[in-house]
Amino acid sequence: MAEQQRILITDLDNTLWDWFDAWYQSFSALLDGLQAISGLDRELLEIQIREVHQRRGTTEYSNLVREVPALVEFSGTRDPFEVFDDALHAQSSARRRETKLYPGVREVLDQLKARGIRVVAYTESTAYWTEWRIKHTGLDGVIDVLYSSPDHDLLSGIDPAALRTGRYRGQFGLRSTIHRQVPLGILKPDTHVISSILQEEEVPRSNALYLGDSLMKDIAMAQAAEVLDVYAEYGRVQDQEEYDLLRRVTHWSQKDVERERALAGPRADVIPTATCHETINEILPIFGSSFAGLR
Ligand SMILES: [Mg+2]
Incomplete structure (x- = not known):
């Protein structure tokens, strides 16, 4: 067989x-x-930005400068997009420059696909920026199916209602990867999406491997769904000093921030079944073995 x-x-x-x-x-x-442009206090900006992020449910909100009260006030009768154009350009060129695959990712995905293994991605990030990153990193078509959150960056001419009805195929431009939207309000570690993926792919849970960097969201979810969980430890950033900026402007609830902080500590209560410590390459031997033997 x-x-x-x-x-x-x-x-x-x-x-x-x-x-x-x-x-x-x-x-x-x-x-x-x-x-630099406004002379406004950084702390005030961070506080007001967090409020917008919380309201919009994302830290990647393209309309941000039009909704931060202090920036709107500073702009007066002008469009904040115009007033802060230089800052927005600096943001997008840094994004283009710094968005890149981890070492080994392309090679590993190509190898798995050559062995007939389907690659399905599941992210809480929103549709627009996820599609942008997939295109930018050359993974359009390498990922067979993408499941993402619905969009907060509604582009002109697109009916928001149409975006929220189930699935749509790459309206923002993915050519080969099929894009399915996760129902509004479904967040990891809810196992709903994993169940849908297994059903759509017609694969038993014992034949699926889930890879992710978040103990709180990815690993807890895979374990609850009884799918073999592999922790992408190489993606861990919660111990970096810079991570505090994300905590200060996050769209997450304070409870989630505290829960994640606790999981980054020495008494973490989510223990991954397998781990890729240094690179994603460590997943290849796991695919070469019996999943049941690991669990
Ligand atoms: Mg992640």
Whole structure:
């Protein structure tokens, strides 16, 4: 009998690419620019930015400068996009420069696909920026199916209602990867999406491997869904000093911030079944072995 179909379900941010570093570099460039142009206090800006992020449910909100009260006030009758144009340019060039795959990612995905393993991605990031990163890193078509959150960056001419009805195919331009939207309000570690993926792919849970960098979201979810969990430890950034900036402007609830902080400590209560310590290459021997033997 032929080997049964296996799949890789993978997180994206800080699992395939260093999302945090690209976010940190681009957001810092934006903040520096906003401060230089307006002369406003950085702490005030951070507090007001956090409020917008919380309301919009993302830290990658393109309309940000039009909704931060102090920036709107500073702009007077002018469009904040115009007033802060230099800062927005600095942000997007840092994003382009710093968004790149971790070493080995492309090679590992190519090898898995050559062995007939399907690659499905599941991210909490929003549709627009996720598609942008997939295109930018050359993974359009390498990832077979993408599941992402619905979008907060509604582009003109697109009916928001149409975006929220189930699935759509790459309206923002993915050519080969099929893009499915996760219902609003579903967040990891809810196992709903994993169940849908297994059903759509017609693969039993014993033939799926889930890879992700977040103990609180990815590993807890895979374990609850009884799918083999592999921790992408190489993507861990919570111990970096720079991570505090993300904590200060995050869209996450304070409870989630504290929960994640506790999991980064020595008494973490989510223990991964397998771990890629240094690079994603460490996943290859796991695919070469019996998943059941590891669990
Ligand atoms: Mg991640």
